[in-house]
Amino acid sequence: MSSCLAGFRLTHKLARTLTIKRTHTDPGHSSKRQMTKMAKIVLTETETEICTLLNRVADHIRATTNEQLTLRIAGGWVRDKLLGLASHDIDIAVDHMSGFTLAQHVTSYMQLHSIATSSVGKINSNPSRSKHLETATTKVLGQFVDFVHLRSETYEEDSRIPQIEFGTPEEDARRRDITINALFYNLRTREVEDFTGRGLKDLEEGVVRTPMDAEQTFKDDPLRVLRVLRFASRFGYEIEKETARAMEREVVRSELERKISRERVGVEVEKMAEGERPVLAIQLILKFGLYECVFRAPSRETWADDVDVDAMAAESVTRCTLKMLDEASLHALIPSQYSVTLHDRRILILASYVYPFHAAVATDRKRNASVALLVVRDGLKLPTNDADSIAAVHMLVPRITAMAALCCAGPVERNTLGHLIRDAGARWIVATVFAAAVQLHKGVSTDQVVATFSAFIRAVKEAELEDAFKLKHIVNGRDVATLLGCRTGPGIKPVLDRIMDWQLAHPRGTHDECREFIIEEIAPHMPL
Incomplete structure (x- = not known):
């Protein structure tokens, strides 16, 4: 592993000390099994009741149909519980039965015993959205639980959409993205099962690796490349060297570009941005040469100018944005009555990720548009509102920076400040935080940045302009038309702009x- 990645590593401690015991079946058996057992996961009261109820359902099925089932909780819930993290994402994996059929048995059993039920929802497979397996979901004791069957997968050469069949626990574990997501919790034995033989050790040591050959795993489903990056950044884990080598291969990068929909790329990027370590996420994207693939821009032929795109700036700006969002920096910059929400944080991180495109403009639908907007809207398929917000934040950076410098130098006219706040709208605080981060990125000291931009915010507050974007015209368009003897419509906008300037x-x-101002200052200059 490179020294670059080694510096990122931050290993969670397991919730309890592992007591590891390995048992092996006959080594000649075609489905050779290796199970790792450890100290039991500590269940909450609700989880205990759910597990007990589901075991009773399995007993009832055996008694009435002679079908013997083993129920397991799969994947992320097991990982998170071992890390001491709360998890409400319970996925029940069942052998020898579809998840939908099991969910129907569960609701029937609960009805039989006068336990509150809800309808069973079937989520059909949708391979184009990386939903390869039919899932059933219903409420069990007030908590939503998903039901799926254990599966095996085979892939065609030119598709990442697998052929799905019923599988064994070993097959199901091997087809998962990484070993720490391939753990099971057996509801009957109340033990953690590690059919890859590596999941528990990797979780304890803070390692991300694929259960099977990494290159083949990524060629089968290249989305797993991004999932490796996401989980490595989420937990601060080290990417195992063979997994890392496979991610660096051109064939894997080209498969990611060719096979994966932009929607799925956007989902992974969004989760990285919302995670605890968004800087590490963008560092890993850059390290593995995936920036252009992940943040796909429109063809250079559509760009208005040949703008240099410095991908490395994404890491620096993200780091500086997080520094400005640090509690101490944010408190020094923004008065307590303002807040930066989780949604604001998400917009700021995404704006940082696509900052390398901030100066670029391209033709889109016969109009000029920010390349950053197009990357977010079309390259990541994130909501248009997000793309618009990010493009607006980028556009406001030079204006807010210049205004902040003026506020530091001395008093600024109220209407000058007010027009900027009206143009920025409700996002003016978010844009100010981002403008401050960009100045940090450009080498300005933290103290100077805080002093400059806090002067701007203070000037806005003292002028009572925080909500200037909500201000309505004191004399409306119809009254203006009457006073001036003209028609309403777009032609009256310059007059309304002057009225707003007077109000500010x-x-x-x-x-x-205001009517007097219109009559004395505007009317004499109106064309006859």
């Missing part, structure tokens, strides 16, 4: 005073 300069101005 005269915060205590009345309706009558």
